[in-house]
Amino acid sequence: MGNQPDENGFYGSFGGAYVPEILYKCVTDLQQAYLPIIESESFKKEYHQLLKDYVGRPSPLYHARRMSEKYGCRLYLKREDLNHTGAHKINNTIGQILMARQMGKTRVIAETGAGQHGVATATVCALMGMQCEIFMGATDVERQHVNVERMRMLGATVHPVTTGNMTLSDACSQAIRDWCSHPQDTFYIVGSTMGPHPYPDIVARMQSVISEEIKWQLQEQVGRDYPDYLVACVGGGSNAAGTIYHYIEDERVGIYLAEAGGHGIDTDYTAATMHCGTEGIIHGSRTLVMQTDDGQIKEAFTISAGLDYPGIGPMHAQLARSGRTNILAINDDEAIYAGYELTRMEGIIPAIESAHAVAALAKMKFEPDDVVVLTVSGRGDKDVETFLKNKALAGEYGEF
Numbered sequence: 124m125g126n127q128p129d130e131n132g133f134y135g136s137f138g139g140a141y142v143p144e145i146l147y148k149c150v151t152d153l154q155q156a157y158l159p160i161i162e163s164e165s166f167k168k169e170y171h172q173l174l175k176d177y178v179g180r181p182s183p184l185y186h187a188r189r190m191s192e193k194y195g196c197r198l199y200l201k202r203e204d205l206n207h208t209g210a211h212k213i214n215n216t217i218g219q220i221l222m223a224r225q226m227g228k229t230r231v232i233a234e235t236g237a238g239q240h241g242v243a244t245a246t247v248c249a250l251m252g253m254q255c256e257i258f259m260g261a262t263d264v265e266r267q268h269v270n271v272e273r274m275r276m277l278g279a280t281v282h283p284v285t286t287g288n289m290t291l292s293d294a295c296s297q298a299i300r301d302w303c304s305h306p307q308d309t310f311y312i313v314g315s316t317m318g319p320h321p322y323p324d325i326v327a328r329m330q331s332v333i334s335e336e337i338k339w340q341l342q343e344q345v346g347r348d349y350p351d352y353l354v355a356c357v358g359g360g361s362n363a364a365g366t367i368y369h370y371i372e373d374e375r376v377g378i379y380l381a382e383a384g385g386h387g388i389d390t391d392y393t394a395a396t397m398h399c400g401t402e403g404i405i406h407g408s409r410t411l412v413m414q415t416d417d418g419q420i421k422e423a424f425t426i427s428a429g430l431d432y433p434g435i436g437p438m439h440a441q442l443a444r445s446g447r448t449n450i451l452a453i454n455d456d457e458a459i460y461a462g463y464e465l466t467r468m469e470g471i472i473p474a475i476e477s478a479h480a481v482a483a484l485a486k487m488k489f490e491p492d493d494v495v496v497l498t499v500s501g502r503g504d505k506d507v508e509t510f511l512k513n514k515a516l517a518g519e520y521g522e523f
């Protein structure tokens with residue numbers, strides 16, 4: 124299997140579009156419209172122009188010399204943290220806002236966890252002069268206060284969601300409910316490779332610019348256009364999908380993805396869906412879900428609000444099942460340590476999500492000539508307090 128779903132949006136047995144009757148027309152309209160829009164010359168031109176002049180792409184591919192020496196490989200960091208708004212999310216929201224405009228929609232909604240997707244959505248809505256409503260769990264509204272203020276400053280209305288555990292999963296459910304009551308004028312900008320078909324494919328295509336750039340940047344810097352290993356973190360799976368998109372069929376490239384282990388996969392405090400999930404339906408898609416024996420969705424736990432999701436994009440569920448990707452569970456303490464390590468060795472404060480990918484390096488084995496590309500999905504400004512507050516957790520791995 125490659126990076127494409129079948130015509131019904133399935134990656135193997137995962138994916139599809141399980142939506143309420145009232146959304147059926149919206150979703151089928153989008154299924155019919157998305158590829159012609161994405162492949163049109165006018166879309167491509169505007170999308171790439173905005174990525175260049177507004178987002179600041181291409182993002183650098185940086186040879187991390189001190190970390191390379193430590194891990195005994197040639198480590199390159201794909202710097203999505205340097206994008207406008209601080210993460211990879213904007214690659215996707217730029218594409219979807221152009222799609223919304225093309226489809227004549229006037230109102231945009233989105234869910235958000237850490238607030239990064241909310242900020243990226245509010246940003247493109249300001250850019251295009253569109254009404255913007257963001258759904259965010261009340262717990263996250265509190266712990267990601269600065270991002271809430273950014274969204275408000277950008278002109279978005281932030282709706283705190285007080286159902287369930289009041290985190291990302293509940294925000295998704297609430298966004299879907301809102302979409303059901305405004306199907307005509309509203310475009311739902313989904314933030315990761317999740318949700319009903321065609322969203323996982325739309326988001327993967329929008330993020331695929333990451334591996335498109337890695338190809339020519341590697342060619343320039345190491346003289347071949349593929350690495351030996353790719354490393355990324357996975358929440359819903361969008362930065363990982365973008366990182367691996369153009370390499371999925373290339374068996375020379377090993378793929379290691381880091382999901383959030385929380386306190387550990389043998390505890391109830393985890394968000395490691397690919398280790399602990401079973402097949403089920405969540406937010407419109409058949410995929411791996413953390414659920415009880417009778418199908419109740421379990422709460423996800425991790426120190427990282429951006430990885431705090433009890434599901435996983437269907438493409439990743441299938442790639443992991445087929446053995447194409449290796450999934451590592453990284454616990455909170457390992458991520459905190461890795462975040463400090465990257466900060467002190469390379470002067471780059473990563474998002475706590477991205478620190479999970481950095482922590483994967485310690486669990487991998489390298490030959491000195493191996494070329495490793497690791498995606499730093501976002502910057503750590505939003506997480507400085509979390510790092511400082513939890514510094515003691517990193518203690519058992521070394522001193523900072």
Ligand SMILES: *Cc1c(COP(=O)(O)O)cnc(C)c1O
Nearest residue numbers: 239315358359360361362476501
């Ligand atoms: C949202 C986010 C993630 C997780 O989302 P994916 O869709 O799995 O990429 C990872 N890193 C950062 C910085 C984020 O903001």
